[in-house]
Amino acid sequence: MLSNLRTSWLSIRTVPHRRTYPGKQVLQRKFGIRAEINFVNVEEAKKLTADDGYVIVDVRDKSQFDRAHIKSCYHVPLFIQNEDNDLGTIIKRTVHNNFSGLFFGLPFTKPNPEFVQSVKAQFSPQTKLLLVCQEGLRSAAAADKLEKAGFENIACITSGLQSVKPGTFESVGSGELQDAGKAGLVQIQGKISAVLGTVLICAYLFITLFPDQAEKLLQMVPSS
Numbered sequence: 001m002l003s004n005l006r007t008s009w010l011s012i013r014t015v016p017h018r019r020t021y022p023g024k025q026v027l028q029r030k031f032g033i034r035a036e037i038n039f040v041n042v043e044e045a046k047k048l049t050a051d052d053g054y055v056i057v058d059v060r061d062k063s064q065f066d067r068a069h070i071k072s073c074y075h076v077p078l079f080i081q082n083e084d085n086d087l088g089t090i091i092k093r094t095v096h097n098n099f100s101g102l103f104f105g106l107p108f109t110k111p112n113p114e115f116v117q118s119v120k121a122q123f124s125p126q127t128k129l130l131l132v133c134q135e136g137l138r139s140a141a142a143a144d145k146l147e148k149a150g151f152e153n154i155a156c157i158t159s160g161l162q163s164v165k166p167g168t169f170e171s172v173g174s175g176e177l178q179d180a181g182k183a184g185l186v187q188i189q190g191k192i193s194a195v196l197g198t199v200l201i202c203a204y205l206f207i208t209l210f211p212d213q214a215e216k217l218l219q220m221v222p223s224s
Helices: 042-051 062-067 087-104 115-122 137-148 184-189 194-209 211-220
Strands: 009-021 024-034 037-040 055-058 068-070 079-081 109-111 128-132 153-157 171-173
Touching: 037 042, 037 137, 042 128, 042 153, 055 068, 062 068, 087 211, 115 137, 128 137, 137 153
Parallel strands: 037 153, 055 128, 128 153
Antiparallel strands: 009 024, 068 171, 079 109
């Protein structure tokens, strides 16, 4: 029995009818089946793929996917590397790379504009999809997008691959699925300098809250 398994439900919309009569607007009701998303634990997810024909779609970014992923899964990232070169993006990328990137190994990304279309190109709306990410947040967001796009059978692992014990799924990569989100200095030294971390956080907040002033300061820096 799946925990948090939701079934499809009937949606009713009242919309104006195309035919009109003098002084009146005729309304009609449209009926349709709208799917909902199934949130399952790791054991239930394993059963869905082994017994119920669910296809695994990994929506993590490329760096985490390369560290470890479930064998024979499909990779369609919800976020992709942000290589835009406008000044605002350059400032944000610089701060990110010197904080989240350096300490946690997180890439600087942006939403993948082709996510839904990429999934549609590979699967029909009736395909049973198990969406996975590292913590469960991206897969839930991806599931919402696909549900709105007409996919009817979607499941997500509630807490993501970080909750998958070694050996549960056959995996590919240099590490374990549950550790694929760990990189950077956090993995190397465990504890980070509180002083350096505070400085970087303050810098990030300054640029986020006062982008105009940050841009002026950046323009004052001599170019090499």
